[in-house]
Amino acid sequence: MAVKIKTKYGLIDIDNNVIATVVGGAATDNFGVVGMASKNQIRDNVNDILKKDNYSRGVVITQDDNGISVEVNIIVSFGTKISEVCKNVQSKVKYNLETMLGISANAVNIIVQGVRVLD
Amino acid sequence: MSVSNITSSKFNQMVQAASVTLKSNSKFINSLNVFPVPDGDTGTNMSMSFESGAKYVEQDSSDSVGDLAQSLSKGLLMGARGNSGVILSQIFRGFSKSVQDKKELKSEDIVEAFINSAKTAYNSVMKPTEGTILTVIKGIAQAGKESKHSDLADLFDDLYNGANMALQTTPDLLAVLKEVGVVDSGGQGLVFVIKAFSDVLNNRKIDESHQPNSGEMNQMIDASHEQSNESAQGKLNPSDIKYGYCTQIMVRIGLGQQVKYDFDYDKFYEYLAKLGDSLLVINDDEIVKVHVHTEHPGKVLAWGQLFGDLANVKVDNMRLQQEDIIEKDEKKEQADLKSEPKETAIISIVSGDGLGELFSSLGVTDIIKGGQTMNPSTQDIVNAINNSNAKNAIILPNNGNIFMAAEQATQVVDIPAKIVHTKTLQQGLTSVLSFNPTASLDDNVNEMEDTLDTVKSGEVTYAVRDTNINGVDIKKGHFMGIVDGDIKVTGKNSVETTVNMVKDMLDEDSEVITIIYGKESNEKDANKVKSKLETIDSELEVEVHEGDQPVYSFLISVE
Numbered sequence: 001m002a003v004k005i006k007t008k009y010g011l012i013d014i015d016n017n018v019i020a021t022v023v024g025g026a027a028t029d030n031f032g033v034v035g036m037a038s039k040n041q042i043r044d045n046v047n048d049i050l051k052k053d054n055y056s057r058g059v060v061i062t063q064d065d066n067g068i069s070v071e072v073n074i075i076v077s078f079g080t081k082i083s084e085v086c087k088n089v090q091s092k093v094k095y096n097l098e099t100m101l102g103i104s105a106n107a108v109n110i111i112v113q114g115v116r117v118l119d
Numbered sequence: 120m121s122v123s124n125i126t127s128s129k130f131n132q133m134v135q136a137a138s139v140t141l142k143s144n145s146k147f148i149n150s151l152n153v154f155p156v157p158d159g160d161t162g163t164n165m166s167m168s169f170e171s172g173a174k175y176v177e178q179d180s181s182d183s184v185g186d187l188a189q190s191l192s193k194g195l196l197m198g199a200r201g202n203s204g205v206i207l208s209q210i211f212r213g214f215s216k217s218v219q220d221k222k223e224l225k226s227e228d229i230v231e232a233f234i235n236s237a238k239t240a241y242n243s244v245m246k247p248t249e250g251t252i253l254t255v256i257k258g259i260a261q262a263g264k265e266s267k268h269s270d271l272a273d274l275f276d277d278l279y280n281g282a283n284m285a286l287q288t289t290p291d292l293l294a295v296l297k298e299v300g301v302v303d304s305g306g307q308g309l310v311f312v313i314k315a316f317s318d319v320l321n322n323r324k325i326d327e328s329h330q331p332n333s334g335e336m337n338q339m340i341d342a343s344h345e346q347s348n349e350s351a352q353g354k355l356n357p358s359d360i361k362y363g364y365c366t367q368i369m370v371r372i373g374l375g376q377q378v379k380y381d382f383d384y385d386k387f388y389e390y391l392a393k394l395g396d397s398l399l400v401i402n403d404d405e406i407v408k409v410h411v412h413t414e415h416p417g418k419v420l421a422w423g424q425l426f427g428d429l430a431n432v433k434v435d436n437m438r439l440q441q442e443d444i445i446e447k448d449e450k451k452e453q454a455d456l457k458s459e460p461k462e463t464a465i466i467s468i469v470s471g472d473g474l475g476e477l478f479s480s481l482g483v484t485d486i487i488k489g490g491q492t493m494n495p496s497t498q499d500i501v502n503a504i505n506n507s508n509a510k511n512a513i514i515l516p517n518n519g520n521i522f523m524a525a526e527q528a529t530q531v532v533d534i535p536a537k538i539v540h541t542k543t544l545q546q547g548l549t550s551v552l553s554f555n556p557t558a559s560l561d562d563n564v565n566e567m568e569d570t571l572d573t574v575k576s577g578e579v580t581y582a583v584r585d586t587n588i589n590g591v592d593i594k595k596g597h598f599m600g601i602v603d604g605d606i607k608v609t610g611k612n613s614v615e616t617t618v619n620m621v622k623d624m625l626d627e628d629s630e631v632i633t634i635i636y637g638k639e640s641n642e643k644d645a646n647k648v649k650s651k652l653e654t655i656d657s658e659l660e661v662e663v664h665e666g667d668q669p670v671y672s673f674l675i676s677v678e
Contacts, residue, residue, distance in 0.1 A: 028244075028245040028246055029155055029246070029248060030155070030202055030205075030244070031202050031205045031206040031209065031240075031243055031244050032205045032206075032209070032243050032244070033244065033245055034242075034243070034244070034245050035245050049245075077209070077242065077243040077244075079196065079208075079209070079212050079243075080196070080199070080205055080208065080209065080243060081196055081197070081199040081204075081205060081208065084199045084200060084201070084204065084205055085205055087201075088201060088202045088205065091156055091158070092155050092156055092202075095155075095156040
């Protein structure tokens, strides 16, 4: 499944992996996010931080008529204000999707899969 | 000014001063904000976060700095707003962890604490982005390590200088800052915090509201354009721009004929704020600079004149600029697209890259890979025709087995398409030469069909098993020369076989021989063939091309 954008010159197909990478990159840009987590924690080994090329395993994209919804699974740093970190991730993800791919997300849902104590 | 240690009351003063400084400069920090999202709220977020921290410190009656630092950290955590607030809370979390057991702080404690701040800040993010507040806290930690001062007032001046130097490097580290021409807004916020700390320890007046200088004003202007465009340059419709003129004036206060009022910042600002948005006003005793996006540049100029004369005026029509950007984008897009639609596409089915290039160089517009062992489907041919961006199409199958598929393709495509019945690649090459771009499709096809009889096609390949074809015995591994479908000669060696085959093909009308060597052969052998043929008849013109075709060592055409 991919997001299709119609232009006057034809069709642009953006693969989900691409969207996932953009979303993952946007999410991990934020302070307090120490990583992306897998959406299937149980199956993929609990609390594992995903590497860059696996971001798609932590991002779920659902398409409906008027855009897409994104679900982002993150691991946050202990001692941050988690609600605020999530808000920041939401706004950055939305902004990056718009500027980089021209996709406006109807919803960016954040799932905090874990907290890391780093010090 | 000599300060040997920081007591709890001093620490409280420092924190309160920082909170005030951030608050009074929040607008300036906002105006620089372009990263991570250019929404112009960094200053507000930092100021509100720090205010919460300052409140916790204010309410803590402990006489130990360690406790107060914990309170600051907690208050920042609870009140953290935005990306910059989160990282600010991390910075002071690291700071407080380092000093938690200390009643008072000495210089080495401060140095240690900021090193720990930087570490915690870097740890709280998966991929630290340089050119942000992180770079500034690193600069502070570094300056602490390098400082020779045990006097805290001097040490904090060193820290402030380190912070400031790091801030100035941010545009070199983060491309988007350089593009817009600003320093990082979060970093700027942290510099204000350190400056306030330093001012308290040095008993300087707390510089509440930072007065931007001209360079900073320009940064603010660039950033405000970035914020209002949301960097969606070229996407914004010119008619969506609410305030169309980017208006900048510089007024020399109190000079000129029109002066009516003494300069008062608030009065001056308020009127302009009603005229538009992205308003920036900075001044010193002599000059006030204004930047505003408005529909009424004239009113801005007139208002300025009531306070002084106009030293400088710059008005840009942003809708026009936007139209230009869009137009440029469209031009670029069109240039990126294929050029003008072609009158006629010539689609040739070819095996071998070299042959493809050969066909292209002769004017074939589209190549479909295929041939003896892999015939293209009707669909492949239809796709090639539909994607050719042409009004007519000519198909060169170059193989009898593809006639059917090509025929079917011509029935279903939207544009007139015709086949030139080339049975061999050699015929294909020859037929292309008689294509005339200005002639009609039918004339061209007739013309090209007529050339087919003038070409003799020879192919040299080797036998994969012992066999007998048309009464000729062929051993496995031997070469055979096939002329227009009939095996004429066989031999053990490809060069010899080729030469013998060409001899068979020549007649008194022959003028040009083309040798196309394939994957199974090489240029050296082809040149051997060439020189042998030239000794037969010096009048003959022999050309050698790399065809890269599979199966056939040599393809020969004689015209």
